[in-house]
Amino acid sequence: MARQGLRDQLVVAWFLRIVEGVFATSWRLRRYLLRRAVSSVVSVVGAVILTFLFLHLIPGDPVDNLLGDDARPQDKIELRQCLDLDQTLPVQLGRFVRSIFDGTLGYSCPDRKTTVAARVRKALPSTIQLAIAGMVVAVPLALLIGVAAALRAHTRWDALLTAIALLGISLPAMWLGPMLLNLFYIQVPVLPGPGEDTGRLRGLLLPAVMLGTHLMAMLARMTRSSMIETLSEDYIRTARAKGLPTWKVVYKHALRNALLPVITVAGMQFGALLAGAVVTEKVFARPGLGTLLLEGIAQRDYRIVQGCTLVIAGMYVAVNLIVDVVYAAVDPRIRV
Amino acid sequence: MSRRVRAELRLERLSAGTWVGAVLLGLFLIVALLGPLLMKRAPTAHDLDHLLEGPSAAHLLGTDESGSDLLTQICFGARLLLGLASAVVSICLLLGVVIGTLAGYFGGWLDEIIMRVIDVLLAFPGILLNIAIAALVPRAGMGVLIFALAVNGWVGYARVTRAQVLRVREMEYVLAARALGVGSWQVMWRHIVPNILSPILVQATFGAAGVVLVEASLSFLGLGPPIPYTWGALLSQGTTYYWRARHLLLVPGVAIGLLVLGCNLLGDGLRDYLDPKSGGK
Numbered sequence: 027m028a029r030q031g032l033r034d035q036l037v038v039a040w041f042l043r044i045v046e047g048v049f050a051t052s053w054r055l056r057r058y059l060l061r062r063a064v065s066s067v068v069s070v071v072g073a074v075i076l077t078f079l080f081l082h083l084i085p086g087d088p089v090d091n092l093l094g095d096d097a098r099p100q101d102k103i104e105l106r107q108c109l110d111l112d113q114t115l116p117v118q119l120g121r122f123v124r125s126i127f128d129g130t131l132g133y134s135c136p137d138r139k140t141t142v143a144a145r146v147r148k149a150l151p152s153t154i155q156l157a158i159a160g161m162v163v164a165v166p167l168a169l170l171i172g173v174a175a176a177l178r179a180h181t182r183w184d185a186l187l188t189a190i191a192l193l194g195i196s197l198p199a200m201w202l203g204p205m206l207l208n209l210f211y212i213q214v215p216v217l218p219g220p221g222e223d224t225g226r227l228r229g230l231l232l233p234a235v236m237l238g239t240h241l242m243a244m245l246a247r248m249t250r251s252s253m254i255e256t257l258s259e260d261y262i263r264t265a266r267a268k269g270l271p272t273w274k275v276v277y278k279h280a281l282r283n284a285l286l287p288v289i290t291v292a293g294m295q296f297g298a299l300l301a302g303a304v305v306t307e308k309v310f311a312r313p314g315l316g317t318l319l320l321e322g323i324a325q326r327d328y329r330i331v332q333g334c335t336l337v338i339a340g341m342y343v344a345v346n347l348i349v350d351v352v353y354a355a356v357d358p359r360i361r362v
Numbered sequence: 363m364s365r366r367v368r369a370e371l372r373l374e375r376l377s378a379g380t381w382v383g384a385v386l387l388g389l390f391l392i393v394a395l396l397g398p399l400l401m402k403r404a405p406t407a408h409d410l411d412h413l414l415e416g417p418s419a420a421h422l423l424g425t426d427e428s429g430s431d432l433l434t435q436i437c438f439g440a441r442l443l444l445g446l447a448s449a450v451v452s453i454c455l456l457l458g459v460v461i462g463t464l465a466g467y468f469g470g471w472l473d474e475i476i477m478r479v480i481d482v483l484l485a486f487p488g489i490l491l492n493i494a495i496a497a498l499v500p501r502a503g504m505g506v507l508i509f510a511l512a513v514n515g516w517v518g519y520a521r522v523t524r525a526q527v528l529r530v531r532e533m534e535y536v537l538a539a540r541a542l543g544v545g546s547w548q549v550m551w552r553h554i555v556p557n558i559l560s561p562i563l564v565q566a567t568f569g570a571a572g573v574v575l576v577e578a579s580l581s582f583l584g585l586g587p588p589i590p591y592t593w594g595a596l597l598s599q600g601t602t603y604y605w606r607a608r609h610l611l612l613v614p615g616v617a618i619g620l621l622v623l624g625c626n627l628l629g630d631g632l633r634d635y636l637d638p639k640s641g642g643k
Binding site for chain 2: 065068069070072073075076077080081084086090091092094095192193195196197198199200201203204205207208212297298300301302304305308309319320323328331335338339342343
């Protein structure tokens, strides 16, 4: 009888602890997410102000900087009006912010025919496709190399895989791309060259490899060290001591814990891929945000430069926030 | 070097990779400092009879699209790159250490403001901010490049410094100095900063590698300084001839790759060497 009562008491106590825990953690989680969201908003607002100020922070008259000293006075006046540079600074900022909220990002200057947003929208899918393809190349390969190196740590295999990863972070991407083209387009013509088949999978392969290599190498290094660290943890030794087969220890116990930080960093690097796409798109003559940005620079179209920069920065901040939220939801440790 | 100093430094704890990195960087320094003195031609000397020629006895690394000798260009380019990397790294290091120390030591609203500024700068991924700045100036040049790289280059140093300052701020020797009435300024620069320099040094090694890669990217995008023989410009020229003059692509690519590899190897090695957790091999 007494034993029964004790057990009931224990059950109730445990139940209460769990309920309490759920409430406490979810409250903490909520506060964490709120803080994270606020800091993201601060970042975006700051990025908006900074992209707005670019023109003014650079010494010299913005219009002279854009058109050069020997431009016709008529052109200068037109551009000055079009860019709102004849207004006071607060008015300029107000109009810039309004152009973000009404979804136009302003008009190209000085012809005022197309909105920046329309051109960005047209260019964006190709760049996102490329960035995702880069991710698809980078992440599985990185995990494979990293885990393999960690399992064979301090052997010849490890040295070889580590060297590959080291090469990957050291080789400049704009060297790798043309080298790939030389190999698979000129020497052994199996894949399409620059500007060919850009919309199809065949044409996406080399650009994805070029864009993804640096990230792949970086993540492989991370995976290796994270995995080595995890494999030396007590609970892994326990699992091994229980007599579990090695593959089970690796896949069921070590991998999940070792990979969480790697996946987070991979997500956060999505934005870096968007920026890296500028170089990749130029090498492979692909349409996209990077190509649009370079067009804007070549035509001294400031609104395009501003818009592209802002869109990439905004997407980067948003993806980082999403990754953090997912991470918080998946990893119980972050709530504590 | 006396035996005691050697025992203190415990150089045998440096991995083989670290030595390879040091040798690569040493080679780069030699090429950058002595190379230009040994060259007989000017890096921009044109030779229209020998365009896009592969390596030969007269031109050890071949010639480029205007007949300039590639080896000469690499040597002079190395000197430019050394200047650029030293300038950017020292500016960023100085800014980053000062800002990071102030943020970490004083905390509070100052720290909050500095961290928010860093957040904003980090909202621009990779080379985006550098592209935007280099694109808006009327004439690109070395000064512009240094400025564009320094605008967000200090952030990494500031974050490392801040984290380190937060770590040592409450240590006994700092508390002792403060208890003895040493001013904040003195505590920061004479007691804290000298003790946290090693992770900053590691950051500088990786930072130098970053400078080399960003210069190459910006030159490739046509936003570099208007000098035809910076390593980035040479590589950029090589990328347009990948279908016929392979040496033009190989030589600058391998040069940049080896230099960055050297920085990374040295950085990795120093980090492991300085990290008490790794405890040597």
